[in-house]
Amino acid sequence: MPARNQKQWMADPNLQRGEWVDSRIYSDPEIFEEELEKIFKKTWIPVCHESELSEPYDFRTTTIAREPVIVARGPDNTVRAFLNVCPHRGMMIERRPAGSFLEGQPSGNPKRMTCMFHAWQFDMKGNCVYISREKEGYQDRLCKENTGLRRLRCEVAMGGFVWVCLDDKPECSLEEWAGKPFDCIRESIDAEPLEVFHYHKAIINTNYKLWHDTNSEFYHDFMHYHNRVTGFNDEYFARKNIGFEHGHVNVTSFEVNYDEYEGFESREELSFPKFPPNQWFMIDLFPGMNFNLRGSALRCDIMTPLGPNKVMIEFRGLGVKADTPEERQTRIEHHNSIWGPFGRNLHEDLIGVTGQGATMNDGSEPRRILHGRHEDNYIHDEVGLRHYYDEWGKWMDRLPSDPMQKYTAPAVAAE
Amino acid sequence: MSANGNGAVEAVKDTIYRSCLLLDEEKWSDWLDLCDDGFQYSIKAWSPEINYDMTYFSADHKHLSTMTEQLPKHNTDHSPLKRHSTVYTVDVDKDGKTATAITSLVVYQNMLDGETSHLDSGENHLFLVGKYMDKLKIENGQAKFLEREVRLETRRLDKGSHWPI
Ligand code: FES
Ligand SMILES: [Fe+2]
Numbered sequence A: 001m002p003a004r005n006q007k008q009w010m011a012d013p014n015l016q017r018g019e020w021v022d023s024r025i026y027s028d029p030e031i032f033e034e035e036l037e038k039i040f041k042k043t044w045i046p047v048c049h050e051s052e053l054s055e056p057y058d059f060r061t062t063t064i065a066r067e068p069v070i071v072a073r074g075p076d077n078t079v080r081a082f083l084n085v086c087p088h089r090g091m092m093i094e095r096r097p098a099g100s101f102l103e104g105q106p107s108g109n110p111k112r113m114t115c116m117f118h119a120w121q122f123d124m125k126g127n128c129v130y131i132s133r134e135k136e137g138y139q140d141r142l143c144k145e146n147t148g149l150r151r152l153r154c155e156v157a158m159g160g161f162v163w164v165c166l167d168d169k170p171e172c173s174l175e176e177w178a179g180k181p182f183d184c185i186r187e188s189i190d191a192e193p194l195e196v197f198h199y200h201k202a203i204i205n206t207n208y209k210l211w212h213d214t215n216s217e218f219y220h221d222f223m224h225y226h227n228r229v230t231g232f233n234d235e236y237f238a239r240k241n242i243g244f245e246h247g248h249v250n251v252t253s254f255e256v257n258y259d260e261y262e263g264f265e266s267r268e269e270l271s272f273p274k275f276p277p278n279q280w281f282m283i284d285l286f287p288g289m290n291f292n293l294r295g296s297a298l299r300c301d302i303m304t305p306l307g308p309n310k311v312m313i314e315f316r317g318l319g320v321k322a323d324t325p326e327e328r329q330t331r332i333e334h335h336n337s338i339w340g341p342f343g344r345n346l347h348e349d350l351i352g353v354t355g356q357g358a359t360m361n362d363g364s365e366p367r368r369i370l371h372g373r374h375e376d377n378y379i380h381d382e383v384g385l386r387h388y389y390d391e392w393g394k395w396m397d398r399l400p401s402d403p404m405q406k407y408t409a410p411a412v413a414a415e
Numbered sequence B: 001m002s003a004n005g006n007g008a009v010e011a012v013k014d015t016i017y018r019s020c021l022l023l024d025e026e027k028w029s030d031w032l033d034l035c036d037d038g039f040q041y042s043i044k045a046w047s048p049e050i051n052y053d054m055t056y057f058s059a060d061h062k063h064l065s066t067m068t069e070q071l072p073k074h075n076t077d078h079s080p081l082k083r084h085s086t087v088y089t090v091d092v093d094k095d096g097k098t099a100t101a102i103t104s105l106v107v108y109q110n111m112l113d114g115e116t117s118h119l120d121s122g123e124n125h126l127f128l129v130g131k132y133m134d135k136l137k138i139e140n141g142q143a144k145f146l147e148r149e150v151r152l153e154t155r156r157l158d159k160g161s162h163w164p165i
Helices: A005-012 A029-040 A134-138 A174-189 A208-216 A221-222 A225-231 A327-339 A346-359 A383-396 B003-023 B029-034 B060-074
Strands: A021-022 A045-049 A057-066 A067-073 A079-083 A098-100 A128-130 A152-159 A161-165 A195-205 A240-243 A249-251 A280-285 A288-292 A296-307 A312-319 A369-370 B033-047 B051-061 B081-092 B098-111 B124-139 B142-152
Touching: A005 A288, A005 A312, A029 A296, A029 A383, A045 A057, A045 A067, A045 A195, A045 A296, A057 A296, A067 A346, A079 A161, A152 A174, A161 A174, A174 A249, A174 A280, A174 A288, A195 A327, A195 A346, A195 B033, A195 B051, A208 A280, A208 A288, A208 A296, A208 A383, A221 A225, A221 A346, A240 A383, A249 A296, A249 A383, A288 A327, A296 A327, A312 A327, A327 B051, A327 B060, B003 B081, B003 B124, B003 B142, B029 B033, B029 B060, B033 B060, B051 B060, B081 B124, B098 B142
Parallel strands: B033 B142
Antiparallel strands: A021 A369, A045 A161, A057 A067, A057 A098, A067 A079, A079 A152, A152 A161, A195 A312, A240 A249, A249 A280, A280 A288, A288 A296, A296 A312, B033 B051, B081 B098, B098 B124, B124 B142
């Protein structure tokens, strides 16, 4: 077809509903706010890995849907999560990204979370254990027994990730939520304790779902020289996308030919425990996390949506805690070669999604974003995206292809 | 310091500053000519978030040269990186044959693509902050890199970071 006029350009594509989405789901501020309320405050979010708080009294801070969250390991070794908000007058209790409460702070004692403002102190279970001049100010009206922190649902699971849900009554348990899609790598990541060796972040102007889309489709191999030379063969095209309940997707494995890329080596000798050599499994979790086990290293992307057109992606790389220094170094090199900030692929992915973000601003014309490739669920089929957006539609009660309409099931089953 | 020592210090500074100019101009193989065959390069950063001394990239001379040769096959953000560096210290070893140097480094991204090049081209963004921790050998009054560790403070890296720093 030659280039199209406005009417042709805006017409629905010759695809079934469910095979495209409307770009307003990536740019509309009202939809974005609703996503935080209806999805991010209701679902299980992995916030960090337990190795980031390996000792009692270690903590890590984060945010979910703009709410500040603190995760701390108690003297009983249990990891707990709380809102990082002081019940007195709402100051953020801990401001550092990570650290230990073993040492005292200028306003407080060792082994306590202390709000520096008026020195209220809390133990690792979130109990308020000290209110400065309690009796003098509150007499018998308010006491520390009634001013504990807000505790949050928190679990350590799936390879030692720390999962938090802001909702006290989540739709289902973490196991019911994420267990099945993790089955493909669970034996390997739960065989022995893991450790995070890589962390960096990117904050880019694009919608969080566009990053998730890129993690969920392999058609963009055409953008990655590395993937084309190490991947494209019959076995590669035999990889399948498998949809799971709750909008999650797996991409099944194949054997990567790393030696096809000049300067790269096979990862045969250092697989994850119980993981066959040079295999590569991928888990895309609704609403925006990705776990990627490529032979010797595990990568995890956690997305924090910051606005309709702004997202922070935190990138982690993990190895086995018991690694020798040499093994660790090898895993790090494998991880970095493609996924590191100075590696071959990550940068191309960031350019791709930023380019999408740049064409989808609030007020841009609503465009059709096509998710209509069918290849029997094989690697370049866009079924993973269709599966995700059907779930998104249900949570939001909006139709992804026309988000101002209420959700109805797509003409083509999401598979 | 002896005149000899001074000469060595100048040679070290000269090599470091020349390397910055060559890297700015993306003349990778000319840069590698300033490096010994046994050259080891790494980019590292301490992460308080995960309490870990991270290696973001590491390569030897051969790996760097294959990698830089393959760059044109990869997609790229076209905004060049421009370095500002100041050699803080040069310590020449007793025998005068090797030296270590610490260079303060700031890298700006000179936007060409940006997000929308119509708006962004021509603008500069602070891209990263760090130090070069170099080890050099000195021969016939010339200094060559034996090792370079780029020690980053920056742990937020958006698009544009696939080149040697
Ligand atoms: S705001 Fe925390 S003690 Fe007052
Ligand atoms: Fe990619």
